[in-house]
Amino acid sequence: MAALRDRNDLFQKFYSKVTTVLNIEEFGMVLLDQEKKTYKIIIDQAATFARLHPGQEAVLEMEFQASDAVFQRIASSTEPVYFDVATLSGLPDMPAYVHFWKAIHLRQVAAVPLKVGGEVIGAAFFHVDPVTKTPAYSALLQAVSHQLAVAISNIRSNEQVLQYKQMLEQENVQLKEEINSLYNFSEIIGSGEKMQEVYRLIRLVATTNSTVLVLGETGTGKELIARAVHNASPRKNKLMVKVNCAALPTNLIESELFGHEKGAFTGAVERRIGKFELANGGTIFLDEIGEMPLETQVKLLRVIQEREFERIGGKTPIKVDVRIIAATNRKLDIEVNEGRFRPDLYYRLNVFPIHLPPLRDRKEDLEALTWYFVRKYSKRTGHQIKTIATGVFKELRSYHWPGNIRELEHLIERSILLMDGGVLKQVQIPLGQAKNAEQRPVAGQGLNPGQHDMVPTSEKMTLKNMEAEHIVKVLKICQGKIAGVDGAAALLGIPATTLHSKIKKLDIKKVDYLD
């Protein structure tokens, strides 16, 4: 019985044991709920005439209180309890099944507590002949009940495991769908010439097994491109496992990539599978590869060359079939020249480079990207945005986007949070960038990224002027509102009272910020 895995099998087996070994035709079983406050009948094997009794169905549906006198009596006993049904049914506050026993003319019921590890989980009931009440018979009832308790406890654990398994499977399917809908090719916005070239390269390389190196400034969408390559490849139904080489401390990166054996180093309490093993059959995406420590670079080189590695502290080489996509915002050739990146690894990775243009060089896509993020965030925030003022696009085009698409995305998100009504009239281009947009030189048109903050001129550069200018700008964005979550003080990160006194001190007037 203890080996049984589902309730039906248990019933069959229990039935055959009880009827043959104990010679009992009518029996039942009740189980406590998880909290052990109530219990229900889960097996009810009654004689035919009992099954025809109109009260039976109702009793089977009922929930009983574990604190009732019958259950308490059984739970506190270490051996079978024999109930005389006529006497029992005459007592006050009896559970309904006792009256049902009386109605179907049972005379004596033996009840045995079901215990696992000393804990009561339920009880078994047997309709017994009063003359059979001997110690030997009691011992037999107890032995059968003990097996029953172990079996039901195993079945419950098995049911729980199955439930978790189903949950995980569902979650897995859901996550895969989510990843697909988040990152399929069509989610890459941009149809300008520069992006067309990127798409052509993705199509060319996706179906091969070649290593791909995605190069581009921060926030240009390198991860999106890596996903697109993976999703357009024959490996699309397997995982793309991402490793952020910059986010991991040097001493952990190898264990993260290759895994470790139990006890390989202090703290390695369990064996751990590395990302390369996890990505077997699929793709590994090594983000920020330029940040990888030199010692790890040697090991990576070996995996690329031999498709083989060992777990830390492990002796057996592990073979994997993994496609490698790496990305970096560093100029790897310079890193090689300066001794921070191994040349042999660089040549291995640089098989098929895809250069992602910075946003300032693909301004033809700005409008489509803006609309894309406006839709994304209006959906999330519940704001209905139908129109974007033309001034907004003008302003966006005049900015040089050091943080690229990620910066644009955040800017739109913030602007939507702060806006009122259905027209996006204004975006908060970072400080010192909003005014005189047309005259301002922008990076990519003669300026280097980062230089922009130093451009504006002479006497207006005092701290006081800059502070006043910034406060006016923020007040404009907030349409003059000072306090509250969407007020200027919150946006500036200072208390409203401080802002009031600054406005006074800097002699800022309403006409300066209200149209």
Ligand SMILES: Nc1ncnc2c1ncn2[C@@H]1O[C@H](COP(=O)(O)OP(=O)(O)OP(=O)(O)O)[C@@H](O)[C@H]1O
């Ligand atoms: N062409 C695009 N269309 C739509 N969304 C994009 C596009 N490019 C980037 N994004 C979005 O911009 C954000 C930044 O992209 P991603 O993380 O891929 O950049 P990255 O180049 O890998 O950045 P980093 O170098 O900082 O890791 C993400 O939210 C991404 O979805």
